[in-house]
Amino acid sequence: MAEGSIITEDLRKMIGISSEPIIFKIEEGAIQRYAQAIGDPNPLFNDVENAGKNKYGRLMCPPGFTGWPIKGGISFIKLVESLIKAGAPPRLLDGGVEFEFLIPIGAGDVLTATTKIANMTERETKMGKMMFTKVETTFLNQDGDVALKSWSTLIQF
Amino acid sequence: MAKRLYYEDVEAGTEITPLAKVATTRMLVQWAGASGDFNPLHYEDDFAKAMGVGAPIVHGALKRAWLGQLMTDWIGEQGLLKKLSCQYRGMDYPRKMKTIEEAHEGETWWCKGTVTKKYDEGGEHLVECVIWVENGKGEKTTPGAALVALPSKSNK
Numbered sequence: 001m002a003e004g005s006i007i008t009e010d011l012r013k014m015i016g017i018s019s020e021p022i023i024f025k026i027e028e029g030a031i032q033r034y035a036q037a038i039g040d041p042n043p044l045f046n047d048v049e050n051a052g053k054n055k056y057g058r059l060m061c062p063p064g065f066t067g068w069p070i071k072g073g074i075s076f077i078k079l080v081e082s083l084i085k086a087g088a089p090p091r092l093l094d095g096g097v098e099f100e101f102l103i104p105i106g107a108g109d110v111l112t113a114t115t116k117i118a119n120m121t122e123r124e125t126k127m128g129k130m131m132f133t134k135v136e137t138t139f140l141n142q143d144g145d146v147a148l149k150s151w152s153t154l155i156q157f
Numbered sequence: 158m159a160k161r162l163y164y165e166d167v168e169a170g171t172e173i174t175p176l177a178k179v180a181t182t183r184m185l186v187q188w189a190g191a192s193g194d195f196n197p198l199h200y201e202d203d204f205a206k207a208m209g210v211g212a213p214i215v216h217g218a219l220k221r222a223w224l225g226q227l228m229t230d231w232i233g234e235q236g237l238l239k240k241l242s243c244q245y246r247g248m249d250y251p252r253k254m255k256t257i258e259e260a261h262e263g264e265t266w267w268c269k270g271t272v273t274k275k276y277d278e279g280g281e282h283l284v285e286c287v288i289w290v291e292n293g294k295g296e297k298t299t300p301g302a303a304l305v306a307l308p309s310k311s312n313k
Binding site for chain 1: 178193196208210217223234235238240242244245
């Protein structure tokens with residue numbers, strides 16, 4: 001695949017390099033809005049008034065929600081921009097995601113996320129050559145423990 | 158949420174209680190705001206056409222969130238979701254709105270799943286599942302997998 005590969009030398013150099021940390025703060029209102037957007041009425045994610053009585057003693061995040069960044073911006077847009085600058089095709093699709101939930105995440109948590117490219121592959125498809133970038137994100141909570149890991153696949157073509 | 162799901166209640170082949178969803182253009186706007194994904198692929202016709210998908214499509218991450226709900230509804234507060242994954246294989250197109258609140262007739266999506274395996278490991282009662290989102294034509298546009306820990310009747 002070396003000949004005609006769409007994964008340029010500049011792109012290969014990006015593998016394994018960690019992003020600047022992004023800080024996320026998790027607020028009750030943001031959790032509720034996220035749950036409402038899913039259409040998920042689960043009291044664990046919606047009922048602020050009785051949150052103190054649930055198993056966790058606070059409003060919890062639906063799986064995959066990590067609040068809003070308060071420092072460092074939204075990583076994926078920046079990452080995609082830098083991939084395109086390094087020669088990746090401009091059209092983007094979200095290929096999928098994998099989450100590993102290690103410590104429950106809920107209201108009041110402050111998460112620090114770092115992102116790095118785990119690997120890049122390419123494949124010939126009906127829509128032409130497609131590039132698959134697997135992005136690994138590690139979220140530490142305020143105690144410094146890994147609360148969540150995710151692997152997202154970006155498809156560019 | 159009234160009934161508690163125990164490890165003893167499930168076996169390989171047990172069906173996860175299905176969850177029905179209707180994606181609408183309104184829901185996609187709401188999801189964009191709540192998730193922070195403002196990609197015009199999900200709300201602008203010309204942009205979606207230029208991207209090669211024909212018309213604005215449902216966010217993959219919204220379908221992933223539906224699958225999260227499928228699992229958390231099923232396991233209840235005493236269960237623990239440990240892993241969740243899915244692939245956005247097929248495009249889904251939202252129903253358009255008829256009124257401010259009401260969508261036109263059209264497709265209903267179903268989130269479904271089946272237990273594939275159960276085992277004890279590290280003091281936990283673990284259950285593996287295959288899960289997916291199925292569109293109105295019965296196509297699995299978003300296949301995935303989940304791993305949960307359930308309480309056991311024996312150590313209550």
